[in-house]
Amino acid sequence: MRNEKQSLVWDIMEDHPWLSALFIIALQSAFTMDYRSLWFSDEVRYAEVYHQMKDAGHWLVMYLNGVAYPDKPPVYFWFLSLIDTVTPADGVSVFFLGSAVSAAIFLLSTVALARTLGCGRKTTLATGLVLLTNIFFLGIAHYSRMDLLFASFIIWANICLFKGFHSRCSGKWFMSAFALMGIATLTKGPLGLIFPLLTSVCYLIWKQRLSLLRDKALLKGLAILVAILIAWVVGAVIVDGTAFIHNIFYKQIYQRAVSSFHHEEPFQYYLIAFPLAWLPWTMAIFALPVKKLFTIDHWVDVAGMRKSTLTDGRDWAWIMFISGFVLLTCLSIKVLIYILPLFAPLAMLTAKGLLGENGKAPVINSKRLWIGIASVYLTFAVAAPFAEVFFPFDFALKGLSFTVLILGLGGLALLAVKTSGGKMGLLVMVATMVLWIQPLALQTLPSLDPLMSPRQTGEMMKGYVEQGSYPLAHKIYSGIFSYYAGTNIHETSDLAEIESILAEKDDVILVMQKKYYDRWDNRPENITVINEQFISDRPYLLIKK
Template identity: 80%
Template sequence: MNNNTSPIWDFMEKHPWISVIMIIAMQSIFTMDYRSLWFSDEVRYAEVYHQMKDAGHWLVMYLNGVPYPDKPPVYFWFLSIIDAVTPADGISVFFLGSAVSAGIFLLSTVALARTLGCGRKTTLATGLVLLTNIFFIGIAHYSRMDLLFASFIIWANICLFKGFHSKHAPNWIISAFVLMGIATLTKGPLGIVFPILTAVCYLIWKKKLPLFRSKAVLKGFAILAVILLAWIIGAILVDGTSFIHNIFYKQIYERAVSSFHHEEPFQYYLIAFPLAWLPWSMAIFALPLKKLFNISHWRNVTALRESSLNDGRDWAWIMFISGFVMLTCLSIKVLIYILPLFAPLAILTAKGLMGEGDNPPAINSKKLWTAVACVYLLFAVAAPFAEIFFPFDFAIKGLSLTVLILGLGGLALLATRSSGKKTGLLIMAVTMTLWIQPLALKTLPSLDPLMSPRMTGEIMKEYIDQGSYPLAHKIYSGIFSYYAGTNIHETSDFKEIERILEEQDKVILVMQRKYFDRWENCPEGVTIINEQFISDRPYVLLRK
C-alpha cells in the first residue's frame, strides 16, 4: 500500500467525521444483544432504568426500591430516548446506548481536534487513535454513562476555547456552562471541575486570567446554578432533604476527601493510565525523549506561551495535565474517571504522529509500529495460556480466532513498518474492528457464568414466583434485582435474617460464601441450592 496515494486514506481524510462513525458502527453493529449484563454496574444501572420506567422515578433515581444518590438522571433519560425511537428492546437498549455514547464521544473528540486547529489529516488520525485503543473499545461495549459524561465535558472545553478566542465569546461561554450542568446531571460534579480547571490553568499559562472574570462567565455560573438548583429542589420535593444530604456529603465530599470505597494509593493513575492507553502508550519508545531534559527546549516553550500559534496545542496539554493531577489528588480513584483525558491525549498523539503544518512528526512511526506489533503479538501469545490456566469449569470460547486476528495484525505492522504512518493506522483500525467481532460474539458471552449474576438472579425469580420471600445479606446493593424481577430485602444483620426466616414460610436468600461460613446460628431447614462465583467472590443461594 502506498502511504501517499491510498484512495482509502484519501477518502477518510476528506470525511473524518463520517469515517470514524462508520468504524465505530462496524465495531458495534453486531454486538447489540450478545451477552448478559455483568456485575456490578451493568445490572445495577439496568435496574435503575427499569425502576425509572416502571415506577415513574424520573427525577430521583431508585435502585432496589430505595433512592439511589450515586447517579443523576440524564443518562437514564438518554436510554429512554433510545428505547423510544429505535427498535432496540431488552438489554439491547443498554448496549446500543453504549455504542451511541461511544459515537458521540468520538465526534466530540474530532470536533475538539478541529477547534484546536488540527487539519483533516490529524483530525482523522485522532479518531483512529481512539478507535484502536483497547480500553476505549472495551468501554464502548460496556453499559455505563461515562462516555456520554465525558462527551459533555469535551464539548464544554470546545465552547470555552471558542469563548476565549472568538468575537461571539458570551454565547460560547454560556453554552459551556449549560453543558457543564448537563454533564453534572449525567454523573456528578467532575463535569464542572474538569473544564473549569482546564480554563483557569490555560488562562494563567497565557497570562489572560482576567478573561475569566468577564460578565459572560458570571452569567454562565448563574445559569449553571439555576440548572442544578432546579434538579436539587425537585429532588427535595420528591424525596426530602436526606437524599440531598447523601449526595453532597457522602457522594461528593467523602469521595473527594476520604473515600469510603475505591481508595487507591497516590501513584494509582501513574501505573493504570499507561495500561489503559495501550497500545498507544508504546509511543513513549518512539519519541525524542532527550528534549524533555533539554533546558533550552523548555525555555523556548515558555517564551512562546503567549503566541496564538500554540493556543490549540497548549489547551490540549493543559486539559490533559490538569485533569490528571486533579484525579491523582482525589481520595477516590477509579480507572473509568480518566476517559475525559483520552480526547486531548488522542489529539496530541495524532499531532505527534502526523506532524502539523511545518512541524515534522515527533513520533517515529517505524519504531511505533514495531512496538505496537509487539503488544499485539504478546497478547496473541499470552491468550492461550489464559485459557489453559483458567480456574473455572467452563470453557472460554473464541480465543483462537481473536489470537489469530491479533497475530496477523502484529505481523502486518511489522511487514509494513517502513511504509509510513497512514498505512500503520489503517492496519490497526482493520485489526481492532475484526478482533472485536469474535471477542464480543464468542469470548465475552462465554464469561457470563463468571461475570454476570444472571444465573443466581433467575433462580431467585423462579422461587419468588412460587411465593418465596426475597432476601439478601450484605451484597453490593441491587446486583440481583434486575434478573430476579423484583426488589430484594437487603440487610447486613443476621438477627434480622433469622427473624424473617422464622416469620416467613418460604424464603430465598443470597449471600457471599464467606458470610455463610461465619453464620453461627443458621436455622435448620435452610439449604444451599446454588453457588456461583461472580466476578471475584463466591455467592451461595439458600432456600427455606
C-alpha cells in the same frame, strides 16, 4: 515524511473524517447489540435503576432495589429512555445500544476537539483513529454505563470554552459551555464542571490572560449552570426530601473527594493504571525523542511561545490532560473510568505527533511505534492461549482462537508496513480492531456470562419468588440481583435480622456470599444451599427455606 506511502483509502477518509470515524465505530458496534447478559456490577444495577425509573416513575431521584439511589443523577437514564422510545431496541439491547451511541458521541466530541484546537483534516482523522484503536475505549464502548456520555459533555464544554476565549462572540460559547457543564454534572457528578473550569483557569494563567475572566458572559453562563443544578435539587427535595440532598453533597461528593469510603487507592494509582489503559498507544513513549525533555533549551522555547497564538490549541490540549490528571491523582476516590475525558486531548496530541501538522515533521518515530504496538499485539496473541489453559472454571472460553489469530496477524501486518509511515500503520490498526472485536464480542465475552453475570442466580430467585418465596439478601453489592430477579430484594447486613426473618417466614429464598455463610455460627438447620455461582471474584450461595 519522505517514507510516507500514499493510500487511496486514507485520502478518501481524510476528505470525510467525521463520516469515516462514525463508519468505523458502526462496524465495531453494529453486531453487538444483544450478544450477552448484563454483567456485575454496574450493568445490572443501572439496568435496575432504569427499570425502576420507567416502571415506578422515579424520573428526578433514581431508585435502586426500591430505595433512593443517590450515587447517580438522572440524565443518563433519560438518555436510555430516549433510545428506548425512538428505536426498535428493547430488553438488554437498549443498554448496549446506549453504550454504542455514547461511544459515537464521545468519538465525535474528540474529533471536534481536534478540529477546534486547530488540527487539519489529516490530524483530525488520525485523532479519531487513535481513539478507535485504543483497547480500553473499545471495551467501555461495549459496557453499559454513563461515563462515555459524561466525558462527552466535558469535552464539548472544553470546546465551547476555548471558542469563547478566542472569539468575539464569546457570549453564546460561554453560555453553551456552562449549560453543558450542568448537563454533565447531572449525568455523573461535579467532575463534570470541575474538569473544564480547571482547564480554563490553568490555561489562562499559562497564557497570562486572566483578564478574560472578567467577561460578563461568563457570569451569564454561570447563572445558567446554577439554574440547571438548582432546578434539579429543588425537584429532588420536593420528591424525596432533604435527606437525599444531604447524602449527595456530603457522602457522595465531599467524602469521596476527601476521604473516600469506596475505591480508595494510593496516590500513584493513575501513574500505573493510565499507561495500561492507554495501550497500545503507550508504546509511543519509546518512539519519542525523550532526551529532548531533559534539556533546558526545550523548556525555554516552550515558555517563550506561551503568549503566541500559534500554540493556543496545543497548549489547551496539554493543559486539559495534565490538569485533569493532577486533579484525579489528588482525589481520595480513584476509579480508572474517570480518566476518559483525558483521552480526547491525548488522542489529538498523539495523532499530531505521529503525522505532524502545518508542515512540521512528526515527532513520533512511526517505525519504532509500529514495532512497539506489534509487540503488544503479538504478546497478547501468545499469552491468550496460556490464559485459557489456566482458566480455573468449568466452562470454556469460546472464539479465543479467532481473537488470537486476528491480533497475531495484525501484529505481523504492522511489522510489514513499519517503514511506510504513520498513515498506513493507522489503517492496519483500524482493520485489526474492527476484525478483532467481532469474535471477541460475539463469542468470547458471552462465554464469560457464567462468571461475570448474576443472571443465573437472579433468574433462579425469580422462579422461587413467583412461587411465593420471600427474597432476601445478606451483605451484597446493593441491587446486583434485582434486575434478573424481577423484584426488589430485602437486603441487610445484620445476620440477626436474617435469622428473625427465617424464623418468621415459612418460604424464603436467600442469597449471600459463601464466606459469610461459612462464618455463620447460629446457622438454622432448616435451610438448604441450592446453588453456588462464582460471580466476578467471589462465590455466592442461593439458600432455600
